[in-house]
Amino acid sequence: MEIVVKGRNTEIADRFREQVEEKLGKIEQLAPRAQRVDVELTHERNPRQSDQAEKIEITVRDKGPVIRAEASASDRYGALDLAVGKLVERLRRVRDRRKDHHRYSPPPPGQVPSVEQEPEVEQEERPQPPTRPGESVEAQLGDSPVIVRQKLHEATPMTVDQALYEMELVGHPFYLFIDEETGQPCAVYHRHGWTYGVIRLDTVVTASNHVLDPAGRPA
Structure with missing residues (x-):
């Protein structure tokens, strides 16, 4: 498993790189098919955000869905611990899903709000x-x-069910995808409480990735 560490607005010291490799080396048992892990460290220069000055984003890439975890703290080692903890939790979720074949239930009809x-x-x-x-x-x-x-x-292309699952794995409040049943570009997102919403664009994506309007003309 290849681990790539890079920094934005900061330098990566050898000691920190070794710490990253040590902690992420333990996740191979949860992600045996992982081919590459990208770790991005971002330093926030604004002194008003000193309590979250160091942000870590970890992305695991394998043959399945992308799994990502983010965390911020006043120091990079604390942010690393938080991000690795979130990552382990999501990797366990993937493992359990593969074992139990558990599926999310798609949001019931009528819960998609209008979009301004x-x-x-x-x-x-x-x-x-x-x-x-x-x-x-x-x-x-x-x-x-x-x-x-x-x-x-x-x-x-994927189902709404799979899109909700992958949204949870990357820890984002929304997820863009192509609906495999309709060919429409869609977005699933978190609503208030424990509900989800789906936004669909009234277009069709062809096999050559050209977007057409409802009349079949290039958009």
């Missing part, structure tokens, strides 16, 4: 999107201090 359109943001320059799966690109939005980060993911 967000106001458009005027910008002078659009950041160029990434071109390879897994690649991320950051760029400043025009003359503003806003940083836009874009990331490209592979879009394997």
Whole structure:
């Protein structure tokens, strides 16, 4: 299993790298098929966020769904411990699912709220999107201090049930996917309490990954 450690706004000391490899080396028994683990350490320079100055993101890649855990703390070793704890919990969930073939129940009909359109943001320059799966690109939005980060993911068609499962594994409040039954781009997300929502786009993705409008014309 390959472990890749990189830093954003910070340097990675050999001692910290060794600590990462030691802790993650113990997860192989929970993820025997894992081929690569990406660890990203981000240092927040804003002194007002000193209690969360160090952020760790751990991503496990294998033949199954991507599993990710994030955590922040005032020091990087504390953040690492928190992130590894979350990761172990999610890896155990994957193992138990494979053993018991447990499935999430899809949200019942009528629980998908209407979506209000967000106001458009005027910008002078659009950041160029990434071109390879897994690649991320950051760029400043025009003359503003806003940083836009874009990331490209592979879009394997799946059911709503599987999308909910993978959303929980990466610890995100939403998950984008292609519905294997309808071919529509969709997003599942957390609602208040223990309910979920699904947003669907009224388009169809062809085998060549071209998006068509409802009339069958290129969007």
